[in-house]
Amino acid sequence: MSMDRIYEEYVDRIIKFGAENERTRIALDRAIDSYRKNRANALKKFPHTITLAEEVRKIKEYSISHMDELRKSACDAIEENHGHCYLAKTKEQAYSIFEDLVGRNKTIVKSKSLTSEEIHLRQFLESMGNEVYETDLGEFIVQLLNTRPMHILSPAINIPREDVARLLSDFTGESIPPDIAKEVATVRKILREKYFKADIGINGANVISADTGTMFIIENEGNARLSIGAPPVQIALIGIEKIVPTLNDAFKTAEVTWRYANYRIPAYVNLISGPSKTGDIEKVTTYGAHGPRELHVVFLDNGRSEMAKHPVYREALYCLRCGACLYECPVYAVTAGHYGQQYMGGIGTIWDAFTTVGFEGAAPEAYTCLRCGRCKVMCPLGIDTVTMVTQLRKDLVSRGLVPQPVREFAEEILELAKNGVR
Amino acid sequence: MKVLIYGWGSAEHLGITEVNDAMTSLVNKLGHEPVYLDDEVVCAEGLGALGYGKQMREIAPVLVKLMENSGADVAVTPFAASYYVWNYTLKDIPRKIPVIHVVQYLHRELSSKRPVFREYEKRVLIHDGCRLGRYSGVVKEPRAVLKMVPKLKLVEFEHPDMEARGTKPWDIAPCPGSWLEITMNPLMPYVADNVLRRDVEPLNVDVLTTTCANGYHAFKAGKEFGHRDVEVKFIANLVDEVLVEVSE
Incomplete structure (x- = not known):
């Protein structure tokens, strides 16, 4: 064109x-x-956030200058934690990794991730014959509308309650009123069973620490913790710009992110460093206790390294997506x-x-x-x-x-x- | 003193000739001689904003020559972008003639003389042009000028962030989308109208005055598009309307 x-x-x-x-x-x-x-x-209420943001800027400047090194450290940490780490340099490589990990005819619950939107991951997995459910309420609305997110954090920001009611009424075959609480309850009911039926949970991350391989997933709905925690396999897709050197850096980055995303404190901050495990019987570590027995972390480059090389454009990689x-x-x-x-x-x-x-x-x-x-x-x-x-x-x-x-x-x-x- | 009214052709191009009229009238009232360019490269300073910075730099000496040939002592522009370009982007281009914004000119002249103003019993919201306020910090001058006008009630933009982070009215002044005139014309009236509806109307003012002629052009289009009641004035037009005379 x-x-x-x-x-x-x-x-x-x-x-x-x-x-x-x-x-x-x-x-x-x-x-x-x-x-x-x-x-x-x-x-x-938390005025220290303003100066903390200045510190986070420096953390991001350092991190973007050391992306490759930090990615290797993060992968080492994830592998040490009994997870599996991958690097997808392109969208096609990411598809190939997901094809191998997911296969066909699976049920997948997915939490909100702009990085997955970037490569149209849901659509790719659906084309492979998988049943994929977006579990963030806004993303679920977007999925039903067969459109794309209209805001970084609030994907259905452009849809007023009246339109959501019509959409959910069509989907459920019931009459859902334009009452936000009732709309939320309807989606909760639709998705609740999916978490425990799902074969795989897919998530993104707001930030991940290179030293411990700990990913931070900030949320309010509780859908991320369910989609991460309930299925037997967890796969995370994370942009390489999200890696910061230390766990402490990640805490700071996460706090600034949620504060500027308008939360005094989010309902949930999920910290995940490896697959579910227990040592409760004879102190023998066994994987796959209550949560997923497998954790796969796919780091996505897809143009980020090129962006980082440019003296002007690299600043876009500092974005916290608040x-x-x-x-x-x-x-x-x-x-x-x-x-x-x-x-x-x-x-x-x-x-x-x-x-x-x-x-x-x-x-x-x-x-x-x-x-x-x-x-x-x-x-x-x-x-x-x-x-x-x-x-x-x-x-x-x-x-x-x-x-x-x-x-x-x-x-x-x-x-x-x-x-x-x- | 000879005052070059710089940006005359750009104002004509945008259909805001009333800006030129007010600029001329003010220069006369202030006892100076208005002069004009023999010829003008309309909107030339816009090139840099559109990605043609190299080309703008190449033609800058032509523009300087035009200005200097006018015989003026100073170039006064109503456009925030022109002010910014000449004082920041192209500040290294040699020129003998200073380029100032009309609010600086008015402030300098009215502060050092004895102006007589008509009373203006209206609530006036001040809008800082992005390149003049946020980028160049020229924010005291327009306020000082408006405060000279008897009974004028000066109103500032509001935003919750001002209390939370100490941002100032010029930090948060919303752009009405004037550049869309060139880059995406059909979108401009929607953006300007929405700024009037969302950010201006809740402040319950009689007049919105802006320090940017380009912004004025967009606000005017938005007002017409959305049938908004608020009066929209370029700051030079407002001052010209109330300035009766000036004595030394």
């Missing part, structure tokens, strides 16, 4: 499904107000995740360019950003998205990948400068 066609399709989508969709606006209004208030309250920037972006406030291809918003543009759709596919996103810089103000780590987007635009110009309206405007100015000025 040509650059201009990609741009046209993107603009059609962002206008039709984002800007013109009044229901998206209603849902976003409610979510943004709630998020801002909750985050401010969380930061007021979602703060999206709640502050004036474009996102009218379009939700339609501002993006797979990832979202200004920083998502850089992620898309390197991990999902390439520079050409990310070009329309690059020209959606207002370069206003409010995202940087609100980011706990002060990530400079505007500079990255500007760099991307420069690279698009040099590669001849600028969308038509921008190209024509620039050409007109350059022509004026060349010929029109006395």
Whole structure:
């Protein structure tokens, strides 16, 4: 598809499904107000988070400069803990690893993971004949809608309660009212049995420590702990940028992540370092007690190493995925995740360019950003998205990948400068 | 003093000629001589923002020559981006003529003279252009100018983060999406209208005034698109409206 066609399709989508969709606006209004208030309250109660975030920035700077070394250390630790560790350099390699580990005709429960969205893991596993259930409530709604997440943390942020009620009514064949508590109870009932029937649980992680191989999974619903804990096999898919040197670094990173994601304290922080085990009988370690007997950790590169090499783009890898920037972006406030291809918003543009759709596919996103810089103000780590987007635009110009309206405007100015000025 | 009104053609291009009128009127009221470019590369400073930074740098000497040929002592621009580009991005390009923003010009002149203002009994919300406020820290000047106007009630943007992290109004001022005019035109009115609806209307103000002519253009489009009641004014237009005369 040509650059201009990609741009046209993107603009059609962002206008039709984002800007013109009044229901998206209603849902976003409610979510943004709630998020801002909750985050401010969380930061007021725990003001140390603001300086802790500065420390986490340094941790991330170090970690991204030592990704390969930290990945090897993390793998060593995971193997020592009786887990299995893999490196997928590409999406295709990740598919191959999952194909070997999962096989066909399995039931899988999956907790929310943007990294799995990046490679469309659920769709791949379904194409292999597996039955896959997204267990995060928002992700479950997204799965039923056969669409894609519209926010990093709140995948169904654009769907108001009235629409959720209709969706669940269609799915269950019962009349579900637009009452959030009743909607939550309905999904709980649908998914409850799946956890214990599942052959495999799949999760992502917010951060993982290289020294102990301990992954942190922050959640509120309790779906992650069930999908991690109940099935006999656990497989984690984790981006290599999530590795930090020590367990202490991981605690700090996790705290800043959840605080800026608007939680004073999340309901659950799952720490997993290996498969389930017991030494209760004669102190003989036996694996597969109550939790999974197997743990597999798949580290995904998929463009991250390339990103890390670049002096400007590498900053995107510091992202904690707290979602703060999206709640502050004036474009996102009218379009939700339609501002993006797979990832979202200004920083998502850089992620898309390197991990999902390439520079050409990310070009329309690059020209959606207002370069206003409010995202940087609100980011706990002060990530400079505007500079990255500007760099991307420069690279698009040099590669001849600028969308038509921008190209024509620039050409007109350059022509004026060349010929029109006395 | 000769004052070059810089960005005249860009304002015309954006359909906001009232900005040019106000700039000219103010320069006259302040006892200076307005001058204009013989020719202009419209929106040239926009090139860098669009990824054509190298090309912008290449044509910068042409722009400098144009400015200097005007015979002006100072170039005054209503555009936050122009101010930013000349004072930061292209600050290493040799030029004899300083480029300042109109709020700096007004602040300097009105503070050192004796202006007479009409009363303006309205609640006025100030919007800092992103490149002027957040990026350049030019935030005291527009406020000081507006505070000179009798009965004008100055209102600031609000955000829960201001109390939690000490962010300032210019840190959180929402962009109405003015660059979308060029990069994704159909989206701009939606974004601008939403800013007016979400961030401006709850503050119950009579007027929104912005320090960025480009932002003004977007707010104007958003107001029209969403049929919003709030008055939208570029800051130079507001000041020109209330400034009766100036004496030494």
